Amino acid sequence: MDVLIVDDENTVRDLMARWLESGGYSVVTASSAEEALDRLETAAPAVALCDIRMPGHDGLWLADRIRQAHPETAVIMATGLQDVGPAVQSLRQGVIDYLTKPFGRDRLQEAVTRGLEWHRSAWDARRWRESLEQEMEIRRVRLNDAIAALQVDSDESLDGMLSMVTLTDRDAYAHGYRVAALAVSIARTLGMPDEALAAVEHGALLHDLGKLAVPEAILRKPAPLTVEEILLVRRHPAIGSDLIAQVPYLAAAVPIVRHAYERMDGQGYPDGIRAAQVCVGARIVGVADAYDAMTRPRVFRDAITPGSALLELERCSGTQFDALIVDALKNMVTSL
Numbered sequence: 001m002d003v004l005i006v007d008d009e010n011t012v013r014d015l016m017a018r019w020l021e022s023g024g025y026s027v028v029t030a031s032s033a034e035e036a037l038d039r040l041e042t043a044a045p046a047v048a049l050c051d052i053r054m055p056g057h058d059g060l061w062l063a064d065r066i067r068q069a070h071p072e073t074a075v076i077m078a079t080g081l082q083d084v085g086p087a088v089q090s091l092r093q094g095v096i097d098y099l100t101k102p103f104g105r106d107r108l109q110e111a112v113t114r115g116l117e118w119h120r121s122a123w124d125a126r127r128w129r130e131s132l133e134q135e136m137e138i139r140r141v142r143l144n145d146a147i148a149a150l151q152v153d154s155d156e157s158l159d160g161m162l163s164m165v166t167l168t169d170r171d172a173y174a175h176g177y178r179v180a181a182l183a184v185s186i187a188r189t190l191g192m193p194d195e196a197l198a199a200v201e202h203g204a205l206l207h208d209l210g211k212l213a214v215p216e217a218i219l220r221k222p223a224p225l226t227v228e229e230i231l232l233v234r235r236h237p238a239i240g241s242d243l244i245a246q247v248p249y250l251a252a253a254v255p256i257v258r259h260a261y262e263r264m265d266g267q268g269y270p271d272g273i274r275a276a277q278v279c280v281g282a283r284i285v286g287v288a289d290a291y292d293a294m295t296r297p298r299v300f301r302d303a304i305t306p307g308s309a310l311l312e313l314e315r316c317s318g319t320q321f322d323a324l325i326v327d328a329l330k331n332m333v334t335s336l
Contacts, residue, residue, distance in 0.1 A: 002026045003112055004045040006036040006062060007078065008054045012101070016049065019105045020112060033057035037065065044070040047115035049099075052079045067094045072122040074115035078103075129228045132215050136232060140213040140239055144246075153249045162205060165212055172208060175292060180204035182288040182329075183281075189328045192280070200281045203256025207285050210240030210257075234269040237261050256281040260289060265319045275322065283322040287313065287329055290321070306333055 002025040007013040010031070017027045028045065030036035032054055048066050050059035063075045077098040096118050097111045143165060150161050166173040183204040184197055192200070211219065214236055218229050225233065241258035244250040259282035262268035264275040275283075294309040304312075310330050317323040 002046050002116065004028050004030065004036060004039060004048045006030045006033065006048065006054070006059065007051040008032060009051070012051075016108060019108055023109055025112065033059070033062035033065075036062055040066065040070065044073050046119040047074045047076060047112055049076045049078060049112070049115075052077055063095055072119055072126055074118040074122070076111050076115055125226070125228065129232075132218065132229070132232055135215045136213050136235075139215070140243075143209075143213055144243055147243055148246060152247045158202065158205070158249070165209070169212065172212065175296070176205045176208065178292050179207065179285065179288045182292060183284050185332055186284050186288060186325060186328050187281070189332055190280075190284075190325070196281070199252035199256060200284055202250055202253035203260065203281050204285045204288060206240060206244055206250070206253055206257050207260040207289060208236070208240070209243055210236030210238065213239050234261075238270040253281075255279050256285055258282075260285040262286070263320045264322060268320075280322075283325055287321050287325045291329060310334075 003020055005013055005016050005020075005027060006029075007016070008031050013029050013031065017029050020027050028039055030039050033050075033056060036048070036050070048063075050062050050066075052059040059077055059079075063077065066073050066075055075095045077095050078101060079098055080101050097114055099107060099111055146165060147161060150157065150164075152158050152161050162173055162176065166176075180201045184201050187197055187200045211233075214233055218225065218233060221229070237258050237260060241254045244257060245254050256279060258270070259268075259273070259278045262271065262273055262278045262282065264278075264283075266272055266274040290313060291306075291309050294304050294312060295306055297303045310326075310333060313321055313326045313329065317326045
């Protein structure tokens with residue numbers, strides 16, 4: 001169906017239905033929120049037009065249920081003058097438009113046309129997201145199978161694995177080794193024991209392993225990512241850590257790979273944990289990775305100078321990055 005009209009006033013409901021049907025729309029009506037939910041069990045409409053004031057559950061309650069169960073349905077609220085405030089507030093909660101009674105045929109069709117356009121856009125976005133998720137899962141399985149087929153029990157065999165999985169992305173291979181060299185130097189500057197250095201090196205080499213499962217359409221996109229695309233990218237540390245968890249030789253690197261993108265203030269990903277819960281190795285790799293990323297050109301921006309990169313790291317010290325590690329990197333870079 002194109003439109004579901006929910007209004008307890010028979011004359012208003014029937015008039016809206018006639019107006020829309022005369023414009024070629026497929027219309028279903030309901031006199032209450034409960035009846036509307038029954039209609040929704042059969043098929044989700046492209047647009048749901050809900051009156052705010054109804055006996056029993058009101059239109060705002062119904063709109064919330066529709067948004068949860070059918071996120072691609074565009075919700076429009078119809079209201080009397082006394083309920084304009086709640087209707088406007090509902091716009092901040094996902095309702096795309098509201099109609100103030102009495103309204104005419106043209107205003108109704110304008111709102112429904114806008115709702116249909118929103119519905120088509122939301123549906124296209126969902127199909128795009130699902131295709132990306134499907135591709136991401138296929139790539140993850142391939143990576144998992146490739147790693148499982150190898151015997152990684154030395155740095156030499158680890159390099160062989162990295163060479164194989166980054167065969168079509170040599171920038172990723174080079175980035176991993178640059179970050180590893182920088183991370184190990186920071187760890188030594190901080191006085192970490194020799195036995196901890198291997199875990200830091202392995203974690204740095206593999207910190208972006210999970211990105212190899214992310215579709216190229218996202219990684220190479222020359223424009224800002226959508227919210228859905230950002231959420232997909234933010235899965236990569238968990239994917240990478242899960243991939244190496246099956247390799248005993250890399251066990252110490254698992255928490256480093258998983259938490260290299262966490263932040264000191266808890267606003268990082270994938271787990272949103274704070275400084276005390278993030279291992280030192282992951283904090284070191286996070287700083288080294290950010291420095292290398294900023295000083296190299298990316299798809300969406302040019303490289304910046306080492307000095308500018310250090311200033312950015314200092315600006316974010318204590319919130320995104322560990323201040324002691326940033327200071328250690330600064331001392332290393334400025335002493336060269």
